[in-house]
Amino acid sequence: MPFVQRVVEPKFLSRTSLRDEDGRPRVTDEELQAVTNCTLSNALRQLASLVLLAEDIFSELTAQLQGITERSKVAQAKIEVINGVVEKYDPKKSEYVSTKVYPMFPRYTMLKDMIKDIMHDPDYMEVCHEVDP
Template sequence: MPFVERVVEPKFLSRTSLHDQAGTQKVTDEELQAVTNCTLSNALRQLASLVLLAEDIFSELTSQLEGVTERSKAAQTKLGKINELVEKYDPKNVPVRKYLQLTTLAIRDG
């Protein structure tokens, strides 16, 4: 089971109590409007929470991509050096070992 890294709050948008702990009503008139206003304000809070989490995700992603950029630049530099060595390499200038000739003679004589 994966670990939860980020949680969007509030979870329940319309869960509000129109009565206090003693049981008396907090809102005396237009309860539907009070619930609607509370739901709308909780939705705005949830969107704000989502925006903060998105900013966190994108900043983390940016730092990871900067690391990838640095590693790819280092790899590109190494590949450039290897490419230069390969282009300078001339196989005609490399001497052939005499070991191959000696083993051929030993096989024929053996």
């Protein structure tokens, strides 16, 4: 369940008292117009508050997407380096391809040596042993 970051609730727009604490009316004439004006001003306040929350949400979303973009660029660079290492290795030049008639054990050691060679390649080690921020 996600962590609640913001709570947006509508407030009562027309809940205003047109009388003071002593019970005397604050507005003597045109009470309907006073209630309408109060309701409209409260609606505008709520819309302004909602706009501020939306701006906050979208600025936070923008920051998160920029972080994702940066991490994607780093991952893409690592993939390109590893792709270069793998493409640099040509299996046709290796003796492994020509050993299909050998028993399994010598082929296994040859395959293990090929993997070890790739793992110790400086470009591969540079990419794989980086510490991510």
